[in-house]
Amino acid sequence: MSVLEKLSSQSAIALEEKYGAHNYHPLPVVLNRGEGAYMWDVEGKQYFDFLSAYSAVNQGHCHPRIVNAMIEQAKTLTLTSRAFHNDMLGRFEAYITSYFGYDKVLPMNTGAEAVETAIKICRKWAYEKKNIPEQQAKIIVCENNFHGRTTTIISFSNDPDARKNFGPYTPGFIKIPYDDVGALEKVLIEEEHIAGFLVEPIQGEAGVYVPTDGYLEKAKALCEQHNVLFIADEIQTGIARTGQILAVDHEGVKPDMLILGKAISGGVYPVSAVLANDQVMEVIKPGQHGSTFGGNPIAAAVAMEALQVVKDEELADNAHRLGTVFREKLGEYIKGSTIVNKVRGKGLLNAIVINDTDQSDTAWNICLKLKENGLLAKPTHGNIIRFAPPLVMTEEQLLECVSIITTTLKEFEV
Template sequence: MSVLEKLSSQSAIALEEKYGAHNYHPLPVVLSKGEGVYMWDVEGKKYYDFLSAYSAVNQGHCHPRIVAAMTRQAKTLTLTSRAFHNDMLGRFEAYVTSYFGFDKVLPMNTGAEAVETAIKICRKWAYEKKNIPEQQAKIIVCENNFHGRTTTIISFSNDADARENFGPYTPGFIKIPYDDLTALEKVLKEQEHIAGFLVEPIQGEAGVYVPSEGYLKGAKQLCEKHQVLFIADEIQTGIARTGEILAVDHEEVKPDMLILGKAISGGVYPVSAVLADDHIMEVIKPGQHGSTFGGNPVAAAVAMEALAVVKDEQLADNAQKLGVLFREKLQEYIEGSSIVSKVRGKGLLNAIVINDSDQSDTAWNICLKLKDNGLLAKPTHGNIIRFAPPLVMTQEQLLDCVSIIINTLKEFEV
């Protein structure tokens, strides 16, 4: 079979089923084109994208400026490794540190790599700057977190699917309830050798759980009091998704370490980064951490353009405005609904809670019907449907999507 041969949806799915590892359970749709807020399947059917590749495509599919930046750089120089300097990396480092207000950046490729990088830096800082005894550093994390699926990261997950039969697990993590300052303060007071607190400003994969107002600010103050690094995982919530450039900006919190990924590239190339000030980042010396592709010229060019698009097109403001409208319209419907119990979110990161068991297939069936009706979304944790469209969406498009969602839900009302 030629690699360019046109495939039907059925044929493409059959190929994945036969030759690919079964580590995902995708919706049965085969996409071949994307532009802005839309995607098309191989048969030519058009859909609204309401997942944005888990918030990687905040700037919309195939944004012409980002694609042009990638194409220009790919024709010139793609990779040197960090064995040599290249003429794009320093530009990117200066741009991204200024953009987010930090002294230094360590570039990587994927979100999970960036989380691993932050963990390593935090531990090394603890030993060399806080004088925690070697091998004793602990990092506080939150229950129902999602930071990736590497061996170390799943060691502090409580998702059975992510953990089962992948041990032995990495020690050094303390789990506490999310959105619970009392629990955080208790651990900080009673436990020795705490190096950091790793937290998602909004728990996306867990079902778009937005913490109480003041939680992030209070957590940062507790970390400062106990000389513990506040590490914000903004891989999904960052880059304008929640109505601010970063979700922590809603409470004017500056993390000690900031973890970015996904939309830092506009979804066209794997780029991630860890940002921190000099007193933290200086613990990393040559040979102690790295990546062949981290900070490559294409990644640098793409990320700079992707971040420029966010500001030039005022995507945070658009996310804030449309998010309020989306929740208002859904809430109006929910007040008379038997199938949906709640809508929650911030900016254009939202979710609805289906009035059914998290073991049921109702949310999945709703997403199948949404697909039939021209909108793509996906359940998370059984009975929750996450809605996260590209931030370039217009008000007219959003209202059209709200109509599709509500009309679809009506088909499931008892």
């Protein structure tokens, strides 16, 4: 079979089923083109994208400026490894540190790599700056977190699918309830050798759980009081998704370490980063951490253009404005609904909670019907449907999508 041969949806799905590991359960749709807020399947049907590749495509599909930055850089130099300097890395490092207000950046490729990087830096800082005894540093995390699926990260997950039969697990983590300042304070007082607190400003994969106003600010103050690093995982919530450039900006919080990924490249190329000031980042010396592809010239060019697009097109403001409209419209519908309990979120990171158990297939069936009606979304944790369209969406498009969603939900009302 030629790689250029046109495939039907059925044929493409059959190939994945036969030759691919079954580590995902995607909706039965086969996509081959995207532009802005739209995607098309191999049969030519158009859909609104309401997942944005888990918020990686905030700038819209195939943004011409970002794609062009990748193409132009690919024509000259793609990869040097970090054995040599290249003429793009320093520019990117200066750009991104200025953009977010930090002294240093350590570039990587994927979100999970960036989280692992932050964990390593935090531990090394604890031993060399805080003088915690070697091998005893602990990092506080939150229940129902999602920071990736590496062996270390799943060690502090409480998702049985992520954990079961992947042990033995990595020690050194303490789990506390999310959005519970008292629980954080209790651990900081009672436990020795705490190095850091790793937290998502909004728990996306858990179902778009937005913490109580003031939670992040109070958590950061407690970390400062106890000389503990406040580490914000903004891989999904960052880059304008929640109506601010970063979700922590809603409370004016400056993390000691900031973890970025996904939309840092507009979904065009894998790029991630950890940012921190010198007092933290200087603990990393040559040979102690790295990646062949981390900070490569294409990644640098793509990330700079992707971040500039966010500013030039004022995507944070658009996310804030349209998110308010979305929650208002869905909230009006929910008042008379028997199938939906609530809508929650910030900016254009939102979710609806289906009036059913998390073991049911109602949310999945709703997403199948949404697909038929021209909108792509995906359930999370059984009875929750996440809605996160590209931030380039217009109000007219958003209202059309609200109409699709409410019309679909009506088919499931009792």
